Amino acid sequence: MSVPELHIISTGKQQITKFVEIASEIHEYIDFIHLREKHMSAAQLYQAVTLLCERNIPLSKIIVNDRVDVAWSQQAYGVQLAFHSLDVSVVKQAFPGIRVGRSIHSFDEAQTVFEKGADFAIYGHVFPTNSKSGLPPKGVEELKEITMNMKLPIIAIGGITPSNSELLINAGAKGIAVMSGVLDAKSPVQAVKEYCRSLGKGR
Numbered sequence: 001m002s003v004p005e006l007h008i009i010s011t012g013k014q015q016i017t018k019f020v021e022i023a024s025e026i027h028e029y030i031d032f033i034h035l036r037e038k039h040m041s042a043a044q045l046y047q048a049v050t051l052l053c054e055r056n057i058p059l060s061k062i063i064v065n066d067r068v069d070v071a072w073s074q075q076a077y078g079v080q081l082a083f084h085s086l087d088v089s090v091v092k093q094a095f096p097g098i099r100v101g102r103s104i105h106s107f108d109e110a111q112t113v114f115e116k117g118a119d120f121a122i123y124g125h126v127f128p129t130n131s132k133s134g135l136p137p138k139g140v141e142e143l144k145e146i147t148m149n150m151k152l153p154i155i156a157i158g159g160i161t162p163s164n165s166e167l168l169i170n171a172g173a174k175g176i177a178v179m180s181g182v183l184d185a186k187s188p189v190q191a192v193k194e195y196c197r198s199l200g201k202g203r
């Protein structure tokens with residue numbers, strides 16, 4: 001089994017300069033940084049990627065939410081699509097070579113996006129989280145079903161802490177995605193190190 005991936009997702013609530021500051025402190029410990037700033041224009045997102053690059057964060061670690069035009073023009077690692085985004089197959093055809101992730105919430109959705117050629121999917125929310133209050137968490141059973149039946153790399157998301165992350169890896173997840181556990185922490189660096197330890201990551 002390969003070393004699990006650690007993805008950090010921007011909250012959309014921090015000043016972008018603050019997020020860039022934190023990202024520059026934690027990037028060497030993590031695999032991917034997602035820019036999920038739904039309120040930003042394409043121009044603002046493009047600028048945010050530039051700011052990350054100026055802090056020596058490699059493009060190979062940057063994933064842009066929804067806006068494939070921004071991801072493509074900045075030559076970022078990939079784009080993370082949601083239900084309201086362009087379809088996975090449209091993006092794969094129009095932007096050959098870009099890695100395409102898709103948010104999913106069920107086995108059937110996993111199957112659909114796998115068939116359309118998604119490179120990975122983010123499945124959640126697995127545990128209770130303030131970001132999805134009022135919606136019941138999905139737990140790990142369906143996650144196991146997906147990982148056992150499909151060759152689609154799955155990143156688990158939602159309410160993940162250093163103490164519950166191992167459950168998800170044992171359920172077949174290729175990695176975890178974390179928002180508040182790192183970005184709202186008093187010390188994001190300490191927090192990220194705890195996640196790394198829980199995943200058996202080297203640093």
Ligand SMILES: Cc1nc(C(=O)O)sc1CCOP(=O)(O)O
Nearest residue numbers: 124125129131158159178179180
């Ligand atoms: C951005 C996002 N997507 C989810 C989904 O279920 O698709 S849960 C989520 C937020 C995750 O935040 P935290 O790590 O603070 O729980």
